[in-house]
Amino acid sequence: MESILVQHATLFIALAAIFGLFMAWGIGANDVANAMGTSIGSGALTFKQAVMIAAVFELAGAILAGGEVTKTIRKGIIDVSSLGDTPELLVYGMLASLLAAGIWLLIATRQGWPVSTTHSIVGAIVGFGAVGIGIDAVHWGKVGTIAASWVTSPVLAGAISFFLFRSIQKLIINTENPVASAKKYVPYYIFVVGFIIAMVTMVKGLKHVGVKLPLDQSALVAVGIGVIIMVIGSIMIKRIKFDPEADRDFHFASMEKIFGVLMIFTAMAIAFAHGSNDVANAIGPVAAIVGIVQSAGEIAAKSATPLWILIIGGGGIVFGLVTYGHKVIATVGTGITELTPSRGFAATLGAAVTIVFASGTGLPISTTHTLVGGVLGVGLARGIGALNGDVIRTIFMSWIVTLPAGAGLSILFFFVLKGLFS
């Protein structure tokens, strides 16, 4: 049996790399626009800045903090010990999953359905696992946790965003001099952005890159990063030129300009978060395949995800962003009038924090849904002029439709591949 794996080793790895790259390309092409939507929409970033921030921080997030979720996709959903002496089934299945999720995303995007990459790939893996290998091969407990996190992540993001927004209402917006208050407090928010992202990455992400610091040292480094970012932010705030004319028309124009600086850092955070969570959708299966093939059938669940695979994923996302994603980002246009930087900040940071934590704990969640949760949280605090309630319905639709679609396609491809190779 092992002969199949040895015989076609190069072919399997090449296919895995190509399919994984395709998937990563799709994430960069379609998903990144959603992650960056609130940042550009609030007018805090120009299109060019958004693309550049996305490119740098998606890559950084994928490589520095993408390891945990990759591990989950790779060996958390399917119980590899149940494969026994047919390890090649996992190779077929993972290839089928990549192909299924990639094609399903392509179809859905063409049709304009907002589907989640995460849901597609998880649906696909569960699908081939349950049907192709056997019901018992699926870690249903883990799948349950993942499914639950799809509900809790938007709720958590909403709650964080709600309280973030209430805090800036209290400390800044509803004070006698909002501009002065903003100058005073915004640097601290910038610190929080830098600290949380750095902290979670240090504690949970970096071990995949071979760095492991004790907790107190991690905290120290995170504080250092937070302070550095805070200083940079303060300098940027000092250099803002205010326009008294704009204030006459809308009294909060100058205050929003200060939030614009904060939004730049929050945009970096969400790009990082997105890279750290969604890269796994593309490279988790690749890592699984490479792991099995290289150990020639021995499903050694020990080894960490090779760095080069993380780089393929991050690079693929940036490639998708550069070749196509920037067009999708451009549709956000010059800005959404309902979304000012203060709201954009609250919504985006709530989502970014939630996603980074999920990445740290290895839970694959949907960036788009989490961000929608964040926006709704600000909406609940009566912060946004009008929100389209229909989006919530489309989210439920995408849950109901994407899982069986991903599963069905992957089962189909699984049996095709199995037939081809045996």
Added chain:
Amino acid sequence: MVRKSSITSMFAGSPVKPLQQHMDKVCECADQLPLFFRASVEKDYSSCKRLHKSISGMEAAADAIKIDLRTHLPNSLFMPMPREQILDIVRLQDKIANISQDISGIMTGRKTEIPEAVVELFIAFVQRAVDAAHQAQSAINELDELVETGFRGRQVDVVQNMIAKLEEIEKETDKQERKLRHAMFKIEKGYDPLDMMFLYRMIDWIGKLADVAHQVGGRIQLLMAR
């Protein structure tokens, strides 16, 4: 074809800007009324006709904004301002334009004359009613600031003060209306009864104008109280 990202599609058009634009147009209508009454006191009927035409034009423009707002108002769960209240405010604002148009229409058609003895009271009354509309407009203009502050804190006090002022103006118009009716009563026997009837009706409508402006303020208070 490049698809829009789904995050951006969740932001529906905020009704605040169109609401303000509508109010601006409506107030332009009302602004013509004092001019119209002055022209009609001077028996300058060609000016009256011209002013009525321009009121009608503005009323049509306001209507277009109103219809656009109604058709595009998101049927959404998450608005800081309930949909029904927005629609109610538009309806009230719309009345200001309609009343202005009706007054100028009837008076142009009937070449209504205003008796010497009540001219001053009449003009002052009209002017104050239009002031009420403007005060309501100022309050509506603060809606975007209210949304920005999430309907909390100091901004709410600012708008509350505006509405208190609006209430005062409305009370003044009530007083003026009583005075005017009394003055009319004293001289009405000396004029054509039908003309007098219609003049009384005009007084009704002008009073209504101030009243409607006042109601707009009341609706804004409801928005803030939620």
